[in-house]
Amino acid sequence: MENKIELKKGLILKNIKNNNSLFDGLSYEGLCIIRDFEIPIFVYNLLPNESANIEITYYSKKCCFAKVIKLLNVSKERRILNEYEKLLYESGSAPLLSLDYSKQIEFKETLIKKLFARNLNIKEINPIIKSPKEFFYRNKITLQIEYKENEILFGFFKKYSHSLIPQINLLLANKQINNFYKNILLNPQTEIDIKIKETIFSLGPNKITLRSSNLDNNIEIVLNINKKIEKRLIDELIELNKLKKNYKISIFDELKNKWINLLEHQGIKYQIDNIFFEVKNDSFYQINEELAKLIYKQILDWIPNKNLNIVDAFSGVGTIACFIANKTKKVYSIEINNNATTQAKRNIEINKISNIEIINADANEWISKNKEAIDLVIFDPPREGLKNKSIEAIIQSQIKQIIYLSCDPKTLIRDLKEFTYSGYSIKKIQSYDMFPQTPHIETLVLIERKNET
Template sequence: MGLKGMEIEMDIEEMIFGGKAVGEYEGQRVVTSYGIVGQRVQAKIKRVRQTHLEANTLQVIDKSPVEIEEACPHSGTCGGCSLQGVSYQWQVESKNEQVKALFSERKLVPSIWHKPVKSPRIEGYRNKMEFSFGNQERGGQLTLGMHQRGRRYDVVDTAHCNLVDEDFRHIRTATVTFFRERQVQPYHKISHNGTLRHLVVRKAAFTSEIMVNLVTANAPELLVNEWKERLLSLELGGDLASILWTVNNQVADTVQSDHIQCLYGKESIRESLLGLNFTITPFSFFQTNSYAAECLYEIATSFLSETDQNVYDLYCGLGTITQLMARRASKVTGIELVTEAVQQARKDAQLNGFENCSFIAGDVKETLDQLPGKPDALILDPPRAGVHHKAMADLLAMKPEKMIYISCNPRTLVDNLEQATAAGWHIESAQCVDLFPNTPHVECVVLMSKKEAN
């Protein structure tokens, strides 16, 4: 009998960055979908490789000795937070060691590896949550929450999610109750029947302004206005500043807009970071943990000095880092692909009183020739895919004095760092900043220079 499809039991001996875990079965290395060191799990082998077996974890048989805290009641089924129940100190140290291992595999050796930075908040820290409508059981009642672990279409009703605060939970519960009462069906990803797709809730950590965005395939306007009134009747700790309705008739299961309508308030909310104000629009990117983002940005800006006259901030989004860097550098230019984000960044920079900020809308690979002169420093904060190889080569060829790389995906970070060190760059320092407690994810900020190592 072949190994593929076999169900096995094994002890988790190692964790790999990104949430996967490693055990052993009859002398063979097994990489499974999730697990915590010290657990005994049941797993199903899905693929046989030359060097290892790939598996999906089916269930945890015995807990790990490091699981010492009470987990969220959804932890057994929800696919969101695989490190719940583990002490936070252990989480941070484990993620730091996993990122170090990625560096070590590529022989990347920073002069200084700083201690990891903890999030100021461990629970209730998210300023955005994208809930999905669905059914936890086929033919069952409407659910609203997160996708079930290991199952692409089933949705767990996450009424008690610990990553968000009470206002998120009130809005989620009021919404799913409203549509259950009216027997409105979720949008089915295969048949494309049904109406309800997503509920996106944002709450600014430091201003408490709340935005709620209901995403549907189609819905009578009278119905969404009734839903709006239900939300306005809620007693919330924050300020419900924006209620939006987005129509998305695309096949892809992503939050996007064919049409958006403001049902109440305004089409944006305001957040404050390190004394600056930023405007968050429905589809703009903003770090999901404002508390830890302040720690991350303070580290990044500390790498600049008054001698840095010309700084480029690539993948700048709403210009958050651009404006914070403008406090220290003489001139900062941000580049961002999303035109809407660039337009908003320009407005916010003006409102924050910066005259040394400018922004270019376009792809980094295609706009480098528009940049004004040789940079003293480059700031990189790319999407999870990292910097395209050709774009990275062009950036390195610009020969700035220093490069500050902020990454939400250390796996692609080390790809770019390997390319940089091969071109003669030196990694001065690296540091993990935990923006995602109770999950396997972490941010990493790296300082590089063209100078020779001492």
């Protein structure tokens, strides 16, 4: 029965109960869903089988958001957080952190099963593959910066705000990034590191991105600056950087929308099996590389034979193309970003691969014009999924096989429905917990064109 209380921002509701199961009581984003009122209330930090006093922090005619003021009844599935975990959880960067990891996996598996059953009538789904690490798995992280009178704070903005939650430890970032964070950014140990920190923050960056290599001790440091940059400070930082060449420092000038690389470098280096990559500051590379390796091996396993011409669409720096090249006749690595294309060429040179053709073009247009040459397409699109013209290009080309790697189950389902309406069937599905402590799920799907009779 609906409660007729008039909801509004700032209203405190007492003894609100979440009596739903784990799988019905949480939204895709990991928020508790209260349906006792005329509109749903999404509550942060309230698990199923818990009750609390809550305060509405946002109101609209369609829904409300709320925060817990006081927990009244605590679920046995709630983790007790230490001081570092509490800071991370408060920032909203790890919405599932309060839930035991085994329950996080159950939640994600059930979500995937429900989406495929409801929308595609597929009821048999493989168990999700867990991340080898629950914490310290990210090779890249971005921190917001706040300047106080006598200190500089680093952390994450609280969700839906510009309120900074400072972080003592970076629980999701790998050990190399954490060492740099603690020993350079928070508490520099040597004279040169003290001077580098002073010069960096004299420039006044509003955020800093750190990325580490799994091959060496190099750290990529990207400074975002949204004010006039003094050349004197840049020159000073260049001279300091020459003394610490393992710091790959770049600046993104937000006012001029351009990059400044202090020292010329080829990028951060990575290795997956016997394949090597160089990735520069403005290019995408998988965050959880240990799990990415398992995904790439699965893609390789789904390629039926070595006589295929394969398109790696939206290929970035050519990671997937390089990984699969040894099991294909030819790979067309298609990427519209010119900088990423340049890096992809560099990566095939490093690995001495001769059967990859790097193409700087719109993948949709290229596929439409070259459909006769293609046996299989691999898609790894951004979170918003494929655009209509991508799907239309594939459908019209009648390409036999598609491997689709998605980082958003909802846009994946939307796109799969379009393929199944147009003569394709779903053959295999495998999900991965690429981002533990968050609700995000990576899913790999093998799609094949039905034989015409």
